[in-house]
Amino acid sequence: MKVFIKVLQGDGCMVDVNENMKIQEVKKQIETHLKVPVSQQTLxxxxxxLSDDQTIGKVHLVIKKPESLEEILGRFLQKHYSEKQTKVILEEFMKDFYNKVQTLSLDDLERLAISYLNDENM
Known part of the structure; x- marks a missing residue:
């Protein structure tokens, strides 16, 4: 059967499912159609x-906002430093990071984007 998956603030897609299909399998189809990584989907x-091991029914897709570099780095640093130290290190790192990004030309950014997309497609 075909099921319409509706994104709360946008498009949707039709996926082919059967009642015995696991949610994880449906998420993989959604990733193919909507280019939303499985890790960012909540049905x-x-x-x-719905948990990934449940079978399919009428569902809605909620896309989780990806974590920022600052959130990921902050969580990592908290494992090794105090909260105060983490805050100082993170502020300095992000300031330096943004300053370096500002110096990149549009050509540099395009090369980075192309390189990233090529790595994803491999």
């Missing part, structure tokens, strides 16, 4: 989140 049925 919802009547207000309840």
């Amino acid at each position: 919802v049925l009547t207000g309840r989140t």
Whole structure:
């Protein structure tokens, strides 16, 4: 059967499913159609989140905002430093990072983007 997956603030897509299909399999189809990574998807049925090992039904897709570099780095630093030290290190790192990004030309940014996209497609 075909199921329409609706994104709360946008598009949707039709996916082919059967009642025995696991949610994880449906998420992989959604990733193919909508280019939303499985790790950022939450499927919802009547207000309840479906776990990956459940089978399919009528569902809605909620896309989780990816974590920022600052959030990921902050969580890593907290494992090794105090909260105060983490804050200082993170502020200095982010300031330096943004200053370096500002010096990149549009050509540099384009090369980085192309390189990143090529790595993703491998």
